[in-house]
Amino acid sequence: MTFLYQSANKRFALVASVYAILGGIGLALAIPPGYASPVFPASGFALAVLLRFGVRSASAVWLGSMLLNSVLAVTQGQFGVTSVIIAAGIGIGAALQAAAGWALLHKSWDAGGDTLESEREVIRFLLLGGPVACVVSASCGVSSLLAFGIIAAPEYAFAWWNWYVGDTLGVLLFAPLTVALFGRREMAWADRTRVLSVVMPAVLMVAAAAFYISSRWEARQQQTELASRGDAFGDLLNATLVGHREALASMARFVEVARDVEEERFGHFATGILDEHPEIFALSFNPLVTDARRNAFEAEMSAGGAPFRITERGSDGTLVPAARRPEYVTVAQIAPLETNRRALGFDIASEPSRLDAIRRARESRAPAATAPLVLVQDSRNHSGLLALSPAWRRDVHGEVRQGEDALIGFAVAVIKVDEMVVRALAGSLTSDLVLRVSDPEAGDEVLFESAPAENAASAANALHWQTELMMMDRVWRLDVVPTPRYLAAHRPWVAWGVGVISVLLATLVQLLILGMLGRTATIRRKVDEQTVELLSKSRALQQSEARYRSVVTSVKEVIFQVDADGRLSYLNPAWGELSGLRPDTCIGRDLQDFLPAADRARVGAALTQLFSGERHTLHLRARLQHTNGSHRWIELDLQRTLSDAVDDRGASGLISDVTERVIADNRLKASEERLRMTLENTPNVAVQWIDSEDGRIVYWNSAAERLYGWSAGDAIGKTPGEMFAGTDIDAQMAEQVDAGGYDGSGCVPLECELPTRKGRRIWVVSTLFSISGNDGGAPIVVRMDVDITERKAGEARLAAYQRELEALVESRTAELVRTEARASAILNSSADGVFGLDREGRIVFVNEAACTMLGYSQQQLLGEDAHARLQHSQHDGSRYPRDASPIVSALTDGESARVDGEVFWRADGRSIPIMYAVHPLRSAQDAEGVVVSFVDMSAQRAISQAKERALLEAETLARMRSE
CATH class of the missing domain: 3.30.450.20 (PAS domain)
Structure with missing residues (x-):
């Protein structure tokens, strides 16, 4: 970098400028919503600058950070005193973080650690400068945002973690790269800089491409998910609007057919529609009344009792007698009456928006809707609308008559939009999305909003869904906007994770390059250290020999050596405990002197074979005489030691006390013999022992001979499959043993049909379990069979009786169902x-x-x-x-x-x-x-x-x- 050789002032300005540029690149990688940037290169650059030029450069880092965040506030239209204070706080955090990294590393850096020649130096540099130091900037920056209300308290943890990870990865990736660029003219860095300048741009391009592709894919996924939610809302609202159109059309047909619309008949008909569509606030019939018929119409309507007048809204909003005009469209009948009595007599043609809907419905002969308006009968002044469907006088063929008197009036539905939307979306509205229904033809007036506009996320998040709804002849717009809560629950973790992994892989590549090339210089220095290392190894060998002697003298087994004549030449202290004799008093004596007479010939013959070369190792069991007159069972493990000198030939090995093991083996054999006798004398249980390795029978008791007809001589040595030809008994046994296990814990019963020697097939219930000896050999599978042929025959008879009973119950049930159906049909007819x-x-x-x-x-x-x-x-x-x-x-x-x-x-x-x-x-x-x-x-x-x-x-x- 050219500013390495500039004056202090120019270097200050260049450091601040480069920091701001790198920070802008990091923010450009942010993924809306949430601005989750996987890496912030400026943090690594700041650490490298302070290690190179000293801690005074922290002021340039502060200026660069403040410049970056101030420009960001300007581009977002939020520049002001608050944004400047926040930018200053973030800059202080960035400068303190770089200073913290310098404080942790500068001692080792000044002592020669700036070469980063070993993996240890590189890891220490990255660990202290990255994960440890980067706590500072994240804490200062996010706390500043929280203090000024830029983020809410629940978002603090995520914002802190996102900030911390971005700074940490920026240090891991760009700090070593910047250090290499600073030292490119130095001998220790020249080779590595050339390699890094070629490899790292390619790696970073691949990482950037992976991050961009994943972020675009995830943005599309978010938009698709929001569109799916919006389509569901739109379908529900469209279904409700279609229902309104059909209900209004049926009301208009009722008026056309009824001709004389009486209050009771109208109320009865309207009640059914209102019950089916509770979102409709009221239904009314508004006849077209000419000015010539006004007095007569008012008299007719007053004949029922209460006085009736055609009214309109006065200048103060109260209802007053309507002014004279050629035509009136007045509310003659309305349901429910009690809550809407105030609207009786109101001329809806007296108000421009209602008159416009009347005109459109009259001209198109189709339903029409008004713009949002305040209802006459609603004392709370909620926004609502009127849906009108014209009713016509028709001829016998159902065609509309010609003439000025063809129009009877209008069937009118009074709808409160907010209640309609809430009912239509009952159970579907959630607090994480803001739904807005507006009327573009009425100046985008908002008809319904599920939450205040400030609850919706900023438009910068780019997530928004919109569709059109047909309300009679008006086009409404449905907007679905996510809230910050929705965005928090759908954060772009995949793209963020891909970016983080890509940066970590790039860091790993950089670490490998620094480590491998740095190791070359390290090897040169290690050549001079080999002499000292050899001396150190010699001392270590002496210490190892001393430890070996300590181990030999402390083990409980007897370690011994004998010469070619069988005389003892070495005994460790364990010999004294085993024999009762001091080891030094036994050196030079024949090993056989310590054995009983019955074992000497066998041991002597084995030693002769060992020393003659017939055997290279010896393992046998014998007895050893103790000085107290008892005998101890021992195991001898010997191996012949070879030497070029004939006099040095002999053997060495271990003597282990196995007295307790021999006693246990004898007890086990006695127990097995008792078990064999018990099984042999069991009269009704056929018992077989099967070797689990080859599956062949090794034991067949007399009960098995009586049950199957084969003697023990016929059965032993064969597999069950060979004995019971034509069955899959081997596979069944294997499945049982697998289910029960070889540890003796599983006893699995199995019912199967097997042939006897005479060809008769019998049913038996078999119980299998495995027993293991203490010799480490394969376990024996014990199979115990009991004849259940008579029981199976009884079960078959019982099953036949049960099937007959079920058939009888089924037929009686069907007859009862038919009887009930006939009775129900008679009643309903x-x-x-x-x-x-x-x-x-x-x-x-x-x-x-x-x-x-x-x-x-x-x-x-x-x-x-x-x-x-x-x-x-x-x-x-x-x-x-x-x-x-x-x-x-x-x-x-x-x-x-x-x-x-x-x-x-x-x-x-x-x-x-x-x-x-x-x-x-x-x-x-x-x-x-x-x-x-x-x-x-x-x-x-x-x-x-x-x-x-x-x-x-x-x-x-x-x-x-x-x-």
């Missing part, structure tokens, strides 16, 4: 309402006609108390005592009854006049409940009342004529 009660008066069945007349679903009635639900009051609203009800009486006394003149109460709170009959439902012993059948008498009552009115009118006319 009846035009009369029918329901049944149990002993407590609860409804246990009800047909469809009853549900229709009462306005309930079957689920709403089943299990309910019939009197409390349907017969709780008289027709005048007074209480109907339970004990006065004929239905309740039939439950208690079991008598039938037929009743007329009473009422049942519907789900909507209205009563219907009925005539009903109640019959007890009896079993063989007692009454189980009652069956009630009833008929809606509303039509008959209306006809009767009409006849009475006609008769009264006739009588009145007759009297008038007579007068």
Whole structure:
């Protein structure tokens, strides 16, 4: 770098400028949202500058950092006093971090560690300058952002970690590279600088490409995920809007067919739509009234009782009589009435936005919607809209009549947008996304927003999804914007991780280059140190020999040597404990002198074979006489020692005390013999022992001979598969042993059918387990078979009986289902309402006609108390005592009854006049409940009342004529 040889002032300016440029490169690698940059090169450059030029260069680092962050604030449009203070705080952290790295490294650096010739020096340099020192800048910088509210407290840990990792990787990668560039003209760095200048740019280009590709891929993944969430919201809202269009169209057809829209009929029809679409605030019928018919229309509407006037909003927002105009579109009928009574008589054509929707619907003969407006009946002034569908007078062919009087009026749906969206997206709205519904045709007025606009993430994060919704003839826009919480949960970890891994790999390549090339210089210096090293090794060898002698004298086994004549030439101290004799008193004596007479010949013959060359090693067991008169079992392990001198030939080895092991072996053999005798005398259990290595039978008891017909001589040496030809017994046994294990813990029962010697097939239950000896050999698999042929035959007979019983139950069940289906069909085909009660008066069945007349679903009635639900009051609203009800009486006394003149109460709170009959439902012993059948008498009552009115009118006319 040219500024190595510049004056102090120029160097100061260049350091600050280069730091700012490298910092800008690091920030350019940031991945929105979250600005997660995998590496910050400026941190490594700052550390190298301070190690090269001294700690005074920290001021240039501070200036470069402050310049970088100030420019960043300007580009983001946030430059001000606060941004300058934050930039200064971040700069202090960067300068202190570089100074901390200098403080940790400068002593070893000044003492010759600046060459970084060994991996240890490189690792120490990277560890102290990177992970250790980089705590400073992350703590200062993130704390400054937190103090001024740039980040929230929950984001502190992630921001700190992101900052720390970026600075650390910047030091790991760029600090050694900068040091190499600074020292490129020095002998220690010349070769390494040439290699690094070729290799590292290529490595960095590959790392940058990998980071860019992964970041772009992850950005697309984030946008795709957001679009998927947005499509789901859009589908739900579109489904709701389509439902509104269909409901409004059905209301318009009702008006066209009904012609005379009475309040009761309109309310009944509208209630069904409102129940199906609870998001609709109100439904109304607004007839087209000409000015010539205004007085007559107001008189007709007032005939029902309350005075009716066509109104409009006054200048103060109150409702006043409407001014004279050629036409009015006034609210004549509305449901629900009580909450919307204030809107009756309002002329929706008196307001421009409503009038515009009327015009569009009239011209297009299709539904139209208003711009957002304040509803007349809403005292809270919530934003809503009107959806209008024109109703026309049609000819017999269903075509719209021609003429000015073809338009009857409008079916109008009153919709509160916020409630509509909340209901449509019930269960789908989440706090991590902000949903905004707006009307572009109304100046982008926001109709609904799931959260305040400040909760949405900054537009710089580039995540945003948008689509259009058709509200009648208006085009709405749906925007989905992520919140900071959503962005925090969907951070771009893949791209960040790829960047970090790429930088770490580049650092590893750099470390290998520095280490390998630095090792060459190290080897030269080590040549001069080899003499000292040889002397050191000689001393170490002497110490090792001393340690060996210490080990030999301290072990519990006897270490000994004998010459070619079998005389002892060396014994370690363990001999004294084994024999009761001091080792020095036994040197020169024959080894056989310490053995009983019965073992001397065998041991002597073995030693002769060893020294003659027939054997090179010797391993045998014998007894040793102790001075206390006892015998100890020992194992001799000897190996012949070869020497060019004949006199030096002999053997050396170990003598181990195995007395306890011999006793244990003898006990085990006795136990095995007892087990063999027990199995042999077991009369009803066929026992076989099978070698787990080759799978051949090694034991076959007498019970097995009786069960299968083969003698032990026939069976031993064969595999079970050879004995029981035509079966897969070998595979089954292998599977059992694998499941049970060879440790004796698994005893796996198996039922199988096997042939006997005479050809008869029998069923046996086999239990397999393995036993292991203490000799380290392969375990023995023990197979124990018990004849279960008779039991299997009994089980087969029992299974046949069970199948017959299941078939009988299945046929009876099918017959019962058919009977119930026929009964249900008969009940549902009846035009009369029918329901049944149990002993407590609860409804246990009800047909469809009853549900229709009462306005309930079957689920709403089943299990309910019939009197409390349907017969709780008289027709005048007074209480109907339970004990006065004929239905309740039939439950208690079991008598039938037929009743007329009473009422049942519907789900909507209205009563219907009925005539009903109640019959007890009896079993063989007692009454189980009652069956009630009833008929809606509303039509008959209306006809009767009409006849009475006609008769009264006739009588009145007759009297008038007579007068």
